[in-house]
Amino acid sequence: MTRNWKPATKLVHGGSLRSQFGEMSEAIFLTQGFLYETSAAAEARFKGEDDGFIYARYGSPTNDMFEKRMCLLEGAEDARATASGMAAISAAILCQLKAGDHIVAARALFGSCRYIVETLAPRYGIGCTLIDGRDLANWEKAIQPNTKVMFLESPTNPTLEVVDIAGVAKLANQIGAKLVVDNVFATPLFQHPLDLGAHIVVYSATKHIDGQGRCLGGIILSSKDWIDENLHDYFRHTGPAMSPFNAWTLLKGLETLPLRVKQQTENAARVADFLADQKAVAKVIYPGRADHPQADIIAKQMTGGSTLVAFELKGGKEAAFALQDALDVICISNNLGDAKSLITHPATTTHKNLKDEDRAELGISAGTVRLSLGIEDGDDLIADLEQALSKVKA
């Protein structure tokens, strides 16, 4: 029944657990522990003979509602909610690897994700090969006999490149490796990596799922078998659990996710078309436009554009700073997916720690700007960009 609901209905009603008080809005269970009526009840729970809660680091009712609602949306069997997106991504990767294993990852990754695979994993004897993920031949070439995990994000931050998820999943299956997809930029509405063959999908719920700039959160979704075999013990004993307060905030965020993402995507499509006609702009990258270099893959695996637009100003860093500083409605911030429109200059903020040649490889130049569209009225966003661009020397 629940599984046949359309996404918007799942996001309002899915996974709800009601207490004896019959509260309409989901309750926040701020408790660390749980009471056992008898010693035998405690014993049974620890033996796994009944599936009640034991301790909030393992699981708790509000988190359970958030996990179940996300499972319904994603078509996943099971999930674990985490304190942040990075807690989700580091756990999803490290819980299944040991010294001597190898990761193949697309090099266009969120900065902290790149740190996990490029810097942290090798410290524990886990090898990593970073590749240009746009070409399937690169994935195939990078495979080693000990490759256990493939990792990608699509679309990528900040230049909105895409990777052929079904193609990489096929390669992973040929060698018995697991494909982990960071699906933040696509949102759970526009792309379903598990349906495309990925084994594990991860989110920073901090972004569109909260969508109102309030709290951090993350989630790992997969099959019940994979979670039982790989994540279950790792999660319990390393402690990346989400706060129940944040789980509640994110549950409420899910209720309005489709409305917000629709408005954000409409704004993004409109702003992308507007920017493409501006003299000061050298290039616009938007997954919803026919001129995206990988429009064929986007048509195959995504059902919507994106809430983000990347563009390049002819005047480099000076022009980017002049534009950002002249904006009135659009705020300068490195976050994304927020109700407020946010703009950032990757070369001096999110991607400043990369070597110059690594930035160039990712297509990030001194004039590259990333814009995350909010839910404001599109007329006001266009007017704001228009007045700010008039102050930029072309």
Ligand SMILES: *Cc1c(COP(=O)(O)O)cnc(C)c1O
């Ligand atoms: C923000 C983000 C993360 C990290 O999430 P946090 O909630 O900030 O820990 C990971 N991947 C992508 C693509 C992101 O945008």
